[in-house]
Amino acid sequence: MEKIAGLYSYWIVVVLMMAGLYIMIARYNLTKKIIGLGLFQTSIFYLYITMGKVAGGTAPILIDGEQPVYSNPVPHVLILTAIVVGVATSAVALALIVRIYEEYGTVEEDEIKAIEAAEPEA
């Protein structure tokens, strides 16, 4: 029982990761793949943040005079920048998808492959 309560958050992280991985493999739509990538990404964020939490701790912003328990600030720093970088990369991915749509008229992976196969070598 204690094990379940203690490890539950990690299992949710794994479930989120599985969801993202499944979407990325099983769905053909490129936009949906990016959504899956986003899910995968957040699962990693969670892994870090859950490990940084200290029970009974408080946010790592110093309070004058007191000495409470602070949660670990290191994962927060890593993940904070990772979120911004993550949205930047997905913006690039989405831009590429828009270009792909303009080029091929579709964003379905298999249809793009079919068009590619049908075209003679340039």
Next chain:
Amino acid sequence: MIDLLILLVSWALMIVGCVFVVSGAVALVRMPDLYTRLHGASLTDTGGTLVIGLALIIQALFVFDNSMAAVKMGLILLFTLFTSPTASHALAKTALLCGQVPLDAKGNPLLDGPEQASLLARSRPADYRHGQDKERIAQQIQALDNRGGDES
């Protein structure tokens, strides 16, 4: 004495707020069509936020002695008071514009079709109230229809 009064008031506000919020969620789940859900959810959202926020402001001022938190909470309330009803209004209007037909209590559509819903949203005033019957709405649309034709 004062402490007890503060405690009682904030407790009461908090409980009222919780009732608001939960009833809104129940409305969101139980109501039959989009517009009734919207009605339930948006009213309780704004009301519940207001009441819970007041309770929190009282707590911040008198229990936590943290006036900054009270000011911030006040700002949140002010902001929500403007944006939440606006978002609900825009949602309802866009839904009507996109052809979501409102239903009456028995689940029958109040309008003849999505076109009419869209027209109703475009005409002014968009005048859909609960309890109106289909004929009257049709008449109003007809009147607006004639007027719009004259103008253009």
Next chain:
Amino acid sequence: MFVAATIALLITMALTLWRALVGPTQFDRLLAVNSFGTKTVLLIAVYGFLTGRPDFLDIALVYALINFLGTIAVLKFFEQDDLGSGQYQEDDY
């Protein structure tokens, strides 16, 4: 007191999430998500008081703002299928 409010808010969020998942129309989902956002604002605020450190209401304020922004963006997409058009204000009567 704060515990009770937190529990009430969590229940509310669960119900709202159910509506967001079930639909049936996109507007229902959007309504549910918008309402969910408001509940999150409240949850963050109440949680700050619950843990005895109500200094982080900035986050709730950002939520309120972003929730509005997201709702408006989706609505505009519904209505115009284009985020940049000026037709919300170009009008001829």
Next chain:
Amino acid sequence: MEATVANVLLTFLAVTAVGIIMLRDLLAAVILLGAYSLIAAGAFVVMDAVDVAFTEAAVGSGISTILFLGALSFTRHDQKPRPNHSWMALFLAVAAGGLLIYGTLDMPYYGSATSAAQTNPGLAVRFLEESGSEVGPPNIVTSVLASYRGYDTLGETMVVFAAGIAVLSILGLKRRRPGENAPLDAPGDKTTTLVVNSSADDGSIASPNEMKRYPRQRHRVLQVVTKLVIPFVLMFGLYVQFHGDYGPGGGFQAGVIFASGFILYGLIFGLQKTRAIMPPSALRILMCLGLLLYCGTGLLTMVLGGNLLDYNVLAHDALHGQHWGIFTVELGVGITVTGVMISLFYNFASKRSL
């Protein structure tokens, strides 16, 4: 209680993720992704990661929803009907997940104070104990981000900058599909809209003639409220920028919030008007200016005899130097992020050529 709230929020997350898998409609998935971000940020608050929650709230549910919507407005927004399951993918995902769950069995429990991550003297303990006297700001995340790991943050700002440039070069040129070159507000092109509808009955729109007789309704309530709200948004952005030392916030978040103000304006009043206020050329300057500010601070420290981004040399007193260094560096980050985010919005919103 805290752990329970965290676990409930995490459960919501998992449910939403499953919902995103199940839903065919991409638009619904994007809406749910917004909710997902909201829950995520809520859970970050519960796990004491207030700065992360701040970022996730601003970036995750605001900007990224808008980017997805922009991309969807270019492409189609329904998945083709296909077999619902891919057994191979399911097997792979479950296998990977099973291995990971097996791996978690040895992990320290949630909230454990004795795990290696908490007790490592080189990192967390040092930051918690020394950053107040070494760097200064009460917000340890800010001191680590801008001072201890300033070099790393420089790299991340550069990534954001590069992404802005990349999107600009992919989408920003004046080219669109033929037939979509009509002026933005031309009368008569209103029939092309209103196609998005319920998943139950789509494609039902009023006929073109009726559309012309009933011109597009303006959302006057939205306009008025937006005009009221935007100044507060911008002011709040400034507050987050300059208060980041003392509370949650900092350059990244402030930049996004500041950009949100302009994006809100753009959504309500149209891209043309927004571009008149904040022209793209100014955005390009902003993007570069922020990064130059950051790099310039680093170079200045080197000129003054310190290492790259070693702020101690900036003033006579080391703590003062740190203060100035963090201030300028965060300002640089904020300016770059503002520029990049508004620029991203411009590129994804300009469906029709301007």
